[in-house]
Every structure is written in structure tokens, then in C-alpha cells.
Amino acid sequence: MSDLTTTRSSTRHVAQAVILIALGVALAPFTSFPVGVARINPTQHFVNVVAAVLLGPAWATGIAFVIGVIRNALGVGTLLAFPGGMVGALVAGLAYRFVGSVRIAAGAEVIGSGIIGALLGAAFVSPVFMDSPEPLLAFVPSFLASSIIGAVLGVAALMLLRRAGVVQL
Numbered sequence: 001m002s003d004l005t006t007t008r009s010s011t012r013h014v015a016q017a018v019i020l021i022a023l024g025v026a027l028a029p030f031t032s033f034p035v036g037v038a039r040i041n042p043t044q045h046f047v048n049v050v051a052a053v054l055l056g057p058a059w060a061t062g063i064a065f066v067i068g069v070i071r072n073a074l075g076v077g078t079l080l081a082f083p084g085g086m087v088g089a090l091v092a093g094l095a096y097r098f099v100g101s102v103r104i105a106a107g108a109e110v111i112g113s114g115i116i117g118a119l120l121g122a123a124f125v126s127p128v129f130m131d132s133p134e135p136l137l138a139f140v141p142s143f144l145a146s147s148i149i150g151a152v153l154g155v156a157a158l159m160l161l162r163r164a165g166v167v168q169l
Helices: 003-031 042-055 055-074 081-100 103-127 140-163
Strands: 033-035 039-041
Touching: 003 042, 003 055, 033 140, 039 140, 042 055, 042 081, 042 103, 042 140, 055 081, 081 103, 081 140, 103 140
Parallel strands: none
Antiparallel strands: 033 039
């Protein structure tokens, strides 16, 4: 690949990441609401699926991290955004990289965020950083609901982008 092609590709990735971060932050106040013992934010999982497919696991995880930092700084997120968002983004990105299926990536996002992220939140983040010990499975229903809604929206968005000729999957 030539230097110019590499530069264009890097610039495109940065631009896509910035757009996805802006979407994740801008929509959070409107799509975040309490379900069970946690606040859910399906927009994060929507962004995770889109980022995982378009940019890969490292970019998707970084985007989830930045969205979590900004949401927490603005007071529209909790520390649970980190295991809930970042794990799902990483698992979805790896699934897409190795299998190449948007639907498998969405399912991996649900497993990563809804189950693994929820367990990490209950076992580590909540008791250590939030001084709020919760039963191990306390966050699973909320995180699953959030990640399923977001993953479905992410798949729909990617299919629409493909149909419009914006992306090739």
C-alpha cells in the first residue's frame, strides 16, 4: 500500500471514529434510562456493533472507552459504561474479524456486554470503584436488554448503509 493510500485510510478511520463517538455521546441523554439496578444505554451497543464491523476491535474498544469517559464527565454515564461498553466492542470486533458476519458480531456484542461486561461490573467495578456491592448476576438482565436493543439497531444501520452503497460488508 502506498503512503498516500495509508494516510487516506487512517484519516477515514479517524473521521468514522469521531462520528461514532459524537453519536454515542449526543444520543446518550435521550436513550439512557434505568432498568433494574442499572441505567442502560442501547446507543453504546449500537455504536459498538457499527464500529466493530467498520473499524475493527481496537478502534471499537477505543471508541467505547472515549464515549464512556465523556459520558461520565458530563454526568450521563456511570463507571459501569466501561466494562459494559468496552468488552462488548472488543468481542464484537474480534468476532467480525474472524467470522466476517455482521449478525455474529452483533451476537458477540450481546455476549460481551450483556454477560461478560455485566459480570465484570458486578464483581469488580461496582464494589471496588462505586462502593456498591451487587450480587454477581444483578446487572445481567439490564445489560442484556441494553445490548440486545443496541445490537439490533447496529445491524439495521449497517444493512441500511450497505443498501445505500455507503459501505461494503
